[in-house]
Amino acid sequence: MFELALEKDEDKLSSQISVAGEIDLFAAPDFKKRLYEAIGEGDSDVVLNCTDLTYIDSTGLGILLGALKRVRQNNHNVYIKNLKDSIRKLFRITGLDKAFILEEAQ
Amino acid sequence: MFELALEKDEDKLSSQISVAGEIDLFAAPDFKKRLYEAIGEGDSDVVLNCTDLTYIDSTGLGILLGALKRVRQNNHNVYIKNLKDSIRKLFRITGLDKAFILEEAQ
Amino acid sequence: MSTNSRIVLSIPPKAEYVSLVRLTASGVANQCGFDLDCIEDLKVCVSEVLNKAIAAFSEEETAALSITFEPAVDSLAVLIGGNGLNGETLFASETDAFALAILDTLMDEVVLSGDETAAVRLVKTTGKTGTDD
Amino acid sequence: MSTNSRIVLSIPPKAEYVSLVRLTASGVANQCGFDLDCIEDLKVCVSEVLNKAIAAFSEEETAALSITFEPAVDSLAVLIGGNGLNGETLFASETDAFALAILDTLMDEVVLSGDETAAVRLVKTTGKTGTDD
Ligand SMILES: Nc1ncnc2c1ncn2[C@@H]1O[C@H](COP(=O)(O)OP(=O)(O)O)[C@@H](O)[C@H]1O
Ligand SMILES: Nc1ncnc2c1ncn2[C@@H]1O[C@H](COP(=O)(O)OP(=O)(O)O)[C@@H](O)[C@H]1O
Numbered sequence: 001m002f003e004l005a006l007e008k009d010e011d012k013l014s015s016q017i018s019v020a021g022e023i024d025l026f027a028a029p030d031f032k033k034r035l036y037e038a039i040g041e042g043d044s045d046v047v048l049n050c051t052d053l054t055y056i057d058s059t060g061l062g063i064l065l066g067a068l069k070r071v072r073q074n075n076h077n078v079y080i081k082n083l084k085d086s087i088r089k090l091f092r093i094t095g096l097d098k099a100f101i102l103e104e105a106q
Numbered sequence: 107m108f109e110l111a112l113e114k115d116e117d118k119l120s121s122q123i124s125v126a127g128e129i130d131l132f133a134a135p136d137f138k139k140r141l142y143e144a145i146g147e148g149d150s151d152v153v154l155n156c157t158d159l160t161y162i163d164s165t166g167l168g169i170l171l172g173a174l175k176r177v178r179q180n181n182h183n184v185y186i187k188n189l190k191d192s193i194r195k196l197f198r199i200t201g202l203d204k205a206f207i208l209e210e211a212q
Numbered sequence: 213m214s215t216n217s218r219i220v221l222s223i224p225p226k227a228e229y230v231s232l233v234r235l236t237a238s239g240v241a242n243q244c245g246f247d248l249d250c251i252e253d254l255k256v257c258v259s260e261v262l263n264k265a266i267a268a269f270s271e272e273e274t275a276a277l278s279i280t281f282e283p284a285v286d287s288l289a290v291l292i293g294g295n296g297l298n299g300e301t302l303f304a305s306e307t308d309a310f311a312l313a314i315l316d317t318l319m320d321e322v323v324l325s326g327d328e329t330a331a332v333r334l335v336k337t338t339g340k341t342g343t344d345d
Numbered sequence: 346m347s348t349n350s351r352i353v354l355s356i357p358p359k360a361e362y363v364s365l366v367r368l369t370a371s372g373v374a375n376q377c378g379f380d381l382d383c384i385e386d387l388k389v390c391v392s393e394v395l396n397k398a399i400a401a402f403s404e405e406e407t408a409a410l411s412i413t414f415e416p417a418v419d420s421l422a423v424l425i426g427g428n429g430l431n432g433e434t435l436f437a438s439e440t441d442a443f444a445l446a447i448l449d450t451l452m453d454e455v456v457l458s459g460d461e462t463a464a465v466r467l468v469k470t471t472g473k474t475g476t477d478d
Contacts, residue, residue: 022364024360024363024364024367024392024396025360025363025392025395025396025399026360026361026363026364028360055367055388055389057389057392057393057396058393058396058441058443058444058447059396061443062440062443086382086385086389090389090447093446093447093450093451094442094443094446094447095446128231130227130230130231130234130259130263131227131230131259131262131263131266132227132228132230132231134227161234161255161256163256163259163260163263164260164263164310164311164314165263167310168307168310192249192252192256196256196314199313199314199317199318200309200310200313200314201313217356217357217359217362218355218357219354219355219356219357219362219365220353220354220355220409221352221353221354221355221369222351222352222353222354222355223352224350224351224352226350228376229350229352229376231372231376232352232369232372232373232376235368235369235372236354236365236368236369236372239364239365239368239369240365243361243364243365276353
């Protein structure tokens with residue numbers, strides 16, 4: 001199971017979203033719904049904090065890509081922070097490390 | 107898998123043995139060998155520290171009982187410390203809480 | 213977890229696989245909504261049955277042991293079976309006293325049967341921790 | 346873990362069971378002596394295959410999916426099968442690109458077959474982490 005929390009920045013310049021837990025086929029419908037609610041119209045940058053994200057499959061990656069498209073349509077971006085190595089690897093394999101703006105590995 | 111460590115008291119009045127991990131059917135032969143080596147002739151009290159013992163089955167409990175018998179033959183005792191609730195329950199169910207000297211639950 | 217959905221795990225009858233069954237059993241029990249104490253009770257009891265079932269097979273045997281999980285609305289049944297396994301004679305030795313006491317105390321139902329596909333049937337009800345008090 | 350010892354897990358073809366398979370897969374891989382990275386690679390890939398296999402069944406279906414683990418000296422093979430499952434057509438959609446890239450990169454062998462008992466065969470070699478570099 002996963003958790004998702006939204007903290008809109010005071011200045012509304014970006015949506016700070018943190019995701020935690022496991023995002024797999026079972027969690028996917030709920031994750032998509034919650035994520036899309038969190039980004040709303042996509043009219044600000046999105047910063048996704050993945051410190052406690054332990055697992056994501058291709059279904060979850062596809063949902064992230066869908067969210068990116070929506071944000072991009074408004075000329076905004078999705079920044080991804082604190083990816084675990086095992087998940088960063090999946091972003092590289094799928095080429096998504098080029099689509100999102102990934103914070104450098106520490 | 108389990109771990110077993112022996113610290114003989116300076117005064118040799120008791121054998122301090124700590125057991126950690128899981129003691130099940132697979133671990134049993136090795137556990138019996140290591141425990142019997144640790145208590146030796148059974149000519150001192152034995153204090154078993156179970157802080158990190160997460161699992162023990164009836165095979166393991168039987169081995170502890172065998173060790174107790176050996177120690178008792180020399181008029182010594184086996185004291186058991188820091189049992190987790192789930193394992194303390196097994197000692198009560200099998201009546202072994204009356205055979206060993208169990209430290210009170212905290 | 214939906215009802216009437218059986219999960220089956222099949223292993224070689226060897227001591228090295230008992231911890232794997234415990235892991236899978238805790239996963240199933242967790243998904244059934246069991247609390248930590250109930251999950252632990254189930255792990256302990258499934259292990260005790262497997263210990264005896266494994267002892268019933270000789271070393272060279274190629275047979276398999278099957279562990280079937282049957283989740284229901286408010287309980288989980290676990291059936292342990294295998295070729296030629298007989299639940300009625302499984303706990304016959306003097307040193308089975310501990311295992312039997314554990315099963316009887318921690319499970320809501322223990323059925324030992326001559327049916328080799330379900331030689332032992334354990335049932336644990338959700339939210340009822342086995343107590344010894 | 347001894348060689349030639351197969352472990353089989355059978356589940357209903359539903360998304361809620363994929364996490365259970367991941368748990369069991371990590372237990373088997375751990376017993377095979379895989380390091381944490383290799384265990385993670387295997388979990389990821391088994392999940393990807395199950396996602397597609399589950400999608401191949403309709404909601405009402407009573408069929409079962411079987412996941413067979415075959416440990417060998419320095420590798421672990423995982424076979425995913427089920428009634429009517431066809432590996433050759435499993436990853437045919439455009440949105441399977443991610444899953445296929447993950448399988449090809451992280452596994453040492455991926456065989457998609459028309460044989461329903463082993464529609465997908467994954468092989469992971471001990472000590473070889475899938476890298477993308
Ligand atoms: N698992 C996947 N693998 C590869 N590409 C995917 C995957 N899931 C989604 N995509 C792609 O991501 C994009 C965004 O998808 P999304 O916006 O959610 O769907 P849609 O285009 O139906 O609204 C689409 O171009 C889709 O092809
Ligand atoms: N699993 C068990 N359940 C009940 N009693 C047991 C169990 N295992 C061992 N015992 C009892 O513990 C005692 C000590 O066993 P031990 O000294 O190891 O064996 P032995 O008597 O063959 O040397 C014996 O009386 C035995 O009956």
